[in-house]
Amino acid sequence: MGLRRPFLERFWDNVDAACGPDACWLWLPSLARRGYGQVYDDEGRAHPAHRKSWEMHHNLVAPSELCVCHSCDFPPCVNPAHLWLGTHKQNAQDFAAKGLAPVRRRLWLMWCRAPKHIRRRFLDVDAWIVAHPEALA
Numbered sequence: 001m002g003l004r005r006p007f008l009e010r011f012w013d014n015v016d017a018a019c020g021p022d023a024c025w026l027w028l029p030s031l032a033r034r035g036y037g038q039v040y041d042d043e044g045r046a047h048p049a050h051r052k053s054w055e056m057h058h059n060l061v062a063p064s065e066l067c068v069c070h071s072c073d074f075p076p077c078v079n080p081a082h083l084w085l086g087t088h089k090q091n092a093q094d095f096a097a098k099g100l101a102p103v104r105r106r107l108w109l110m111w112c113r114a115p116k117h118i119r120r121r122f123l124d125v126d127a128w129i130v131a132h133p134e135a136l137a
Helices: 007-013 049-058 088-097 101-113 116-121 125-131
Strands: 038-040 046-048 067-070 083-086
Touching (some): 007 049, 038 049, 049 067, 049 083
Antiparallel strands (some): 038 046, 067 083
């Protein structure tokens, strides 16, 4: 059995950051429920990819009682510039304050169910909305 590549290398090999430092960085392999990326550690345990991204960027372990929230409101995004720590309540308030809850939730589910080659074409929900206006109906 060969040596396994380091976790950091495996992680970043699975991220599409081609759109630049300000755009969403798309987690390419597996998505868990609700569209969040999932990554497996060296012991085979699954973790939310965005949470691992935040932890690697800040060189800290995020407290289990806090969420790693998305300022972009796009679950498969792992760009550390889009991630912040907050409580469940803060995360829900942020989401609701943007007026996105009903529409974005439906769009996420559609996006997550799309084939992987389609998901790679749309790195953010706004691009998905433009291409799929029927989702807003």
